[in-house]
Amino acid sequence: MANIQSLLIFSFSLPLLTIAFATLSLIFFFVLNQRRNAQHLPLSPPALPIIGHLHYLLKSPIHHTLDRLTTNYGPLLHLRCGSSVRIIAGSADLARELLKNHDAVFTNRPLTSVSRYVSNDRGFVVAPFGPYWLFMKRLYMTELLGSTTVAKLRPVRSAELRSMLRNILDKAQANEEVNLSKEILKLMNNEVTRMAASTASGSETEEVSELVKQFTEIVSSFNLEDYIGICRGMDLQGQGKRMRDVHTRFDRLLEGIMREKEVEKEQDKQREMKDFIDILLDVAANDNAEIKLSRESIKAFIRLLPFGSGMRGCPGITLAMKAVPVAVAALVQCFDWNVNGKVDMAEGIIGIVSMRVHQLILPVVPRLQPFPDIE
Numbered sequence: 001m002a003n004i005q006s007l008l009i010f011s012f013s014l015p016l017l018t019i020a021f022a023t024l025s026l027i028f029f030f031v032l033n034q035r036r037n038a039q040h041l042p043l044s045p046p047a048l049p050i051i052g053h054l055h056y057l058l059k060s061p062i063h064h065t066l067d068r069l070t071t072n073y074g075p076l077l078h079l080r081c082g083s084s085v086r087i088i089a090g091s092a093d094l095a096r097e098l099l100k101n102h103d104a105v106f107t108n109r110p111l112t113s114v115s116r117y118v119s120n121d122r123g124f125v126v127a128p129f130g131p132y133w134l135f136m137k138r139l140y141m142t143e144l145l146g147s148t149t150v151a152k153l154r155p156v157r158s159a160e161l162r163s164m165l166r167n168i169l170d171k172a173q174a175n176e177e178v179n180l181s182k183e184i185l186k187l188m189n190n191e192v193t194r195m196a197a198s199t200a201s202g203s204e205t206e207e208v209s210e211l212v213k214q215f216t217e218i219v220s221s222f223n224l225e226d227y228i229g230i231c232r233g234m235d236l237q238g239q240g241k242r243m244r245d246v247h248t249r250f251d252r253l254l255e256g257i258m259r260e261k262e263v264e265k266e267q268d269k270q271r272e273m274k275d276f277i278d279i280l281l282d283v284a285a286n287d288n289a290e291i292k293l294s295r296e297s298i299k300a301f302i303r304l305l306p307f308g309s310g311m312r313g314c315p316g317i318t319l320a321m322k323a324v325p326v327a328v329a330a331l332v333q334c335f336d337w338n339v340n341g342k343v344d345m346a347e348g349i350i351g352i353v354s355m356r357v358h359q360l361i362l363p364v365v366p367r368l369q370p371f372p373d374i375e
């Protein structure tokens, strides 16, 4: 039982941890002007001509490669990737030093080619450090993902949790195995989507899930343009085009949801529970706000909940600390999970998210008789 429990926790936290880790590396990978800073750079492993250390970064999982490099060559390294230089910090102390004491230096994110294609959407993830970014960050921390809103939206999350438990119960009663990886992904996606837009339909949450998946894949895929200066703007691998497609579909979806809300508002319909879009629309309507939120900014807000550290710290941490333990507890309390053979914990990478290579597909039996009321 304890084993399964830690397994569950592992499979829950792994994607989150890895996103956090990848974002961390992104910050460490802070693109420096190579020529100007060459004399102050820390050590680096042997490099190849032209591509420099790029070949190290193409191997996945990348955090294993970085771990090996810092073990062999020391905790602070630089890697040259084509025409850009990245700094790797390989210990908690160094990470703290960079993210706390030198936070301001590392707050800007390198603007990648793909984010350039959609940079007019004023996203929070790559927005430069400044008044706009600070305003967005405060909105995230206090209005959207602060403990009050997170607590108010509890009914939304528990409805999704009950729906997952019902699904698993059906499978258990039909003696079918449960694809736990799938159930957990779906739960997380639905919880976040419905907290952003509580009125989203089933097909809308599914589309969001698909778009987020594509978005993450494109953002995190290797793009030659980011490393070889002369390729910039050529969109050789078609990521720019894919990004614009995803962007257009997201935009249409969010526009539809926002229109519905505006019509409701005009008809003076009141809902007692405000979701993220309601809150953002209120902020946009407030003429006294220090920064006027545009429609585009609202959509950019919803598009991707950012992870990071230091000043770029994940604003969703309160939410994660509430939602994850509750879901794990419910899965463990309501069901006995069994294992067919051995569980292979090998890691695979999907975009910047590290997932299990082998999905967790488990036989399950209800543990409680009678089963808790989840209708």
Ligand SMILES: *[C@@H]1O[C@H](CO)[C@@H](O)[C@H](O)[C@H]1NC(C)=O
Pocket: 179, 181, 182, 185, 359, 361
């Ligand atoms: C289990 O779920 C994952 C995630 O949705 C999916 O990629 C995989 O194909 C599923 N596996 C099976 C055997 O259904």
